[in-house]
Amino acid sequence: MQTHEIRERFINHFVKAGHTEVPSASLILDDPNLLFVNAGMVPFKPYFLGEQNPPFPNGTATSIQKCVRTLDIEEVGITTRHNTFFQMAGNFSFGQYFKEGAISNAWSLLTNSVADGGFGLDPERLWVTVYLDDDEAAAIWHEKIGIPEERIQRLGMADNYWSMGIPGPCGPCSEIYYDRGEAYGEFGGPVVDDTRYIELWNLVFMQNERGEGTGKDSFEIVGPLPKKNIDTGMGVERVACILQGVENVYETDLLAPVITVAEQLTGATYGRSETLAKAGDTTSAAYHAAHTEDIRFRVIADHCRTGLMLILDGVTPGNEGRGYILRRLLRRIIRSARLLGATGVTMEKLMDTVRATMTPSYPEIADNWERIRAVAVGEETAFLKTLESGTRLFEDAAAKVKASAGTILDGDAAFTLHDTHGFPIDLTVEMAAESGLTVDTEAFDARMAEQKARAKADNRAKKHAHADVSVYRPFVDNHATVFLGYGATETEGRILGLVAGGALVDRAGEGSKVQVILDQTPFYAESGGQLADRGTISGPGGVAAVEDVQKTGKKVWLHNVTVTGGELAVGDTVTATVDHTWRHQARQAHSGTHLIHAALRQVLGPTAVQAGSMNRPGYLRFDFSYGEQLTADQLRRIELIANEAVDTDYTVNTIETSLDEAKAMGAMALFGENYGTQVRVVEIGGPFSMELCGGIHVSHSSQIGPVTVLGESSVGSGVRRIEAYTGVDSFRFLADQHRVSSALSSRFRVPVEEVPERVESISARLHEMEKRITQFRTAELSAKVGDYVMRAATVGDLRVVAARVPDGISGGDLRTLANEAKGRVGSEPAVAFFISADPESGKVPFIAAATDAAVALGVSAGEIVKAVAPYVGGRGGGKPAMAQGSGSDAAGIDAAVAAVRGIVEQSVAG
Incomplete structure (x- = not known):
């Protein structure tokens, strides 16, 4: 049985049993505790946590969720069990059926014949485990299902008790195992050999709430949940192994x-x-x-x-x-x-x-x-x-x-190659062997272990209990906010609730910062990259400035306000008014983002895909996946296409439809977003731009006004960002640019269109002058080298040239001086040390050089630089023949110069 058919049979089985089919969520969810979705129940957490009522008609759901777990990437392949990606088939009950329903549903799918829609597994080869004191589950398995007691095994909290690893829902679980036969190991069930007995399905009976603690079994059970829930997970890949008769997932059809x-x-x-x-x-x-x-x-x-x-x-x-x-x-x-x-x-x-x-x-x-x-x-x-x-x-x-x-490459060097330069350790080991060397892998492993420990500690530190949103629960369940903002900027509404400091209050006086919950509102709550509206809420007794609007439970609008006069009270009928200018310019920016996206895809092709956006009045930024920096010509074409769309005055249509129909229409969706079955399509000019979007938009593209692309930049590997102005902000920017170009035109006495050429000409002349100045300076310094060499001190047979040169000499010029000094002394043993101060940067560059004859006597320029560096509050290093450094304390320059002779004497004496 192919994996695709296994998936279909699972979904069909539970849909027939009254469950709502839920498509897999994206692997990326807005959850501070997770990089990726790592379990089938993750998308359903708001329902298990009691933050939202499940939107499923029968209170039950089924899904096949794509999951990724990456904590043990290095273990992948070593065994045939570890997979980073897997598909978790699950069925969920939110306060409906409990243990008996979960057990009977799972058993019938596994053991029903293939002709009847099941997987046709031999019941005699199935074993189960239950939690230590879960007599209820054990009795169901034995008395209702008919599994002999000897094939029902009890395990402790570490194996058969589930939680999310943080305070929240938890409960005992029951796992179903398949006996692969005596060729795979010892008889005696999963407690004896979990290689022979492979786990297929975990049934979690979510009935309690856990407190703080660490690990799988060191936390307190603080009490029962208000409703008992079911969360199950069947490993699609593991079932495929059994039904395809192969040893492991790597031999399956996938x-x-x-x-x-x-x-x-x-x-x-x-x-x-x-x-x-x-x-x-x-x-x-x-x-x-x-x-x-x-x-x-x-x-x-x-x-x-x-x-x-x-x-x-x-x-x-x-x-x-x-x-x-x-x-x-x-x-x-x-x-x-x-x-x-x-x-x-x-x-x-x-x-x-x-x-x-x-x-x-x-x-x-x-x-x-x-x-x-x-x-x-x-x-x-x-x-x-x-x-x-x-x-x-x-x-x-x-x-x-x-x-x-x-003969041994040390572990630190191997770790630096791996961690800093991305060079794999196994390639390092292989190449070392080819060179007749070995690698200190123990030291490398120790460094890797330290890094992993830090990463895991950081990961644990980032995990936290879910925020207490219980104060909003009555509103989420019973009073979803009616959003009227698509067609209105001012509406009447009734204050259903006021929240201050995380608690409900009856009224809020002047100066109070509270969250206002209305029965209906014209205010757009921040989402989809668009900032929330600003405005006022005014009632019979007071007025408040709306500073932000957020959603909770995806259903309730929380208006964050400051009461600026009088008092607001629960039950008041108020007028909610969106700032007209704010809304107008925000619409321009959001619609402008759609134009930029469409233009971007015309210029760069379909591989340039949105990776995020932010819109505020008059300004937009658009992040997209692309591996190269955009050229000036590409940016010009993107800007031109967007403004041509403005000039064409496309009609902007919004269409409410099903997700499937929207995709069939060709509407683009944002990766990482989880859309409901009904979506909103924003269409600008028919095929020019069509995206799923819940934002506020203009009605005609001409209302966006001019679009001015400010530039593009990198915001991460493979992700670029375009920034632009729209509307009056775009006009202001262009007006400022015009003033600057006009001033330059007047100053250079050339037409505006010739200003860039004139600036380029002047820049080239300045650059040439700087080169000539540098050449003169180098020649002047070279001429002085003879004087420095003539004043050299002697240490035995060594000549020691140590001097402070004029301020402003760069490190590169110091290198020229050092090489010149070495050339002047020829094959004699000699050392040259030069130091300068840069008043502008505050840095103190210095350099040391030693001839081959000096190096033969034991002198090292690198050691000289290291010894001198503390005098000027710096550091440095290099090779025996040439080394340089930099400091920040010019007051120590004379002492540094004076110290060089003594340092050389010690080198020779040593």
């Missing part, structure tokens, strides 16, 4: 094709270690080499799928957060392929194979393939350059080891 392509690209063969193991060989060098190769194949297969799914949901490679995880996964693919024997590019063919296996379940992959391909191939190209530069760094480090007659 990943096996990727390994096959990897074999073709590398010339290596997967599975050789298993062949050797079956022959009884698990200790030879050949076995270990084959096992290492198999690990690399599994890394490629696993990470390709995870990487594709992350890129699909809008992640781009970067140096922190989600981007860092993606970059790490992609680079592990590349290096694994290289170590297996690949010599050219591999990413496109590997990713194309994943596309073929995953598209039946995720059709949106096909729609986004060109962007996915571009991101993956772009990262491979960049990393191959990193490997090239890293190879040079490795060769330098290896040469130093050999020069000192050593």
Whole structure:
């Protein structure tokens, strides 16, 4: 049974049982505790936490959620169990059925015949575990389902009690295992051998609330939940292993094709270690080499799928957060392929194979393939350059080891190559072996362990209990705010609630900062990159300035206000008025963002995809995924296309429709957003721009006014940002630019259009003059070198030139002086030291140089620089023949010069 069919059977089973099918949420959710969605229940947390009522007719739901877990990336491939991406099939009950319903639903799907829509598993091969004191679940399994008591095992809190790791819902769970047979291990159920008995399904009976604590079993149960809920998770990949009769997930229909392509690209063969193991060989060098190769194949297969799914949901490679995880996964693919024997590019063919296996379940992959391909191939190209530069760094480090007659590359050097330069440790080990060296991997591992410990500690520190939003719960459940702002900027409303300091209050007097909850409002709450409206709320007894508007539970508008006069009270009928100028200019900016997005895609193509935006009155910024800096001509074309759309005066239409219909229309969606079944499409000029958007927009594109692109910049690896003005702000900017250009035109006595050419001409002349000044200065300094050499002190056979040169001499000029001095003394043993002060920057550059004859006597310019640096509050270093540094305390210059002779004497004496 193919994985796609397994998914369909699961959903169909629970839909027939009355559950609402819920599409998988994006892997990226707005949750401070999670980089990625890592469990099937994550999108349903607001319902389990009691923040919102579930919107499902029968109070039940089912989904197949895509998940990513990345805490143990290094373990992937070592065993066949670890996967970074997996699909979690689940069914959920919010205060409806409980243990018996969850157990019977799971059992019927697993054991019903294939003809009846089930998976057709042999009931005799299924075992279950329950929590230690969960007699109720054990009785259901035995008495209702008919599982013999000997196949029902009890485990403690660490194994059979679930929580989110922070205060919140929790409860005992029951897990279903499949016995793969005696060939896989010892008889006796999962408590004896969890390799033979593979877990398929976890049924969580969410009935309690946990308090503070750490770990899986060191927290307090503070009491029962108001409603008992069900959260289950069935591992799609694990069921696929059983139903496809394969050993592990890497042999299923989703990943096996990727390994096959990897074999073709590398010339290596997967599975050789298993062949050797079956022959009884698990200790030879050949076995270990084959096992290492198999690990690399599994890394490629696993990470390709995870990487594709992350890129699909809008992640781009970067140096922190989600981007860092993606970059790490992609680079592990590349290096694994290289170590297996690949010599050219591999990413496109590997990713194309994943596309073929995953598209039946995720059709949106096909729609986004060109962007996915571009991101993956772009990262491979960049990393191959990193490997090239890293190879040079490795060769330098290896040469130093050999020069000192050593045989071990120290762990710090290997860690620096890995952590700072992105050079993989296994490549370092392999190249070291080729050079006749070994790597101190213990020291490297220690540094890696320290880094991981810091990362995990940082991750734990970022986790926190969910904010207490219980004060808003009655409003979320019973009084959703009616938003009237699409058609009005002033409406009447009734104050349903006032919140101050996290508590409900009846009234708020002048000077109070409170949150006002109205039954209906014209105020736009911040979302979709658009800032909230500003304005006033006035009633019979008082008036308040609206400074911000936020949503809670996606249903209730919280107006953050300061009462500026009188008093507001619950029950008052008030007038809510949006600042007209604010709203007008905010609409211009938001609609202008859509024009910029459309123009961007015309100029750069479909791979340029929105990665975020922010709109405030008169200003917009638009982030998009793209791997290169935009040229001036590209920016000009984007600006021109946007303004042509303004001039064309397109009608702006909004369409309320289903999500499926919106996608069929070609409407673009923002990655990472989770849309409901009904969405709002904003259409500007028909095919020119069509996006899912809940924001406030103009009615005709001409109302946006002129759009002025200010420029573009990088905001992270693979993400660029365009900033622009709209409307009157754009006019003001252009007017200021006109004044500047007119002033320059008048000053240079040339037409405005010739100003850039004239500025360029003057700049070139200045640059030429600066070059000539530098040449004169260098010549002047060279002429003085003879005087410095003539005044040199002697230390034995050594000549010591130490001098303070005129202020303002750069480090580069000091190097010229040092080389000139060395040339003047020829083959004699000599040392030259020059130091200067830069009054403008406050820096004190200095340099030391030693002739070959001086170095032979034991003198080191690097040691001289290190010894002198403290006199001027600086630091420095370098090689024995030449070294330089910089300080910040010019008062110590004379003392530094005086110290040089003594430092040289010690070097020679030593």
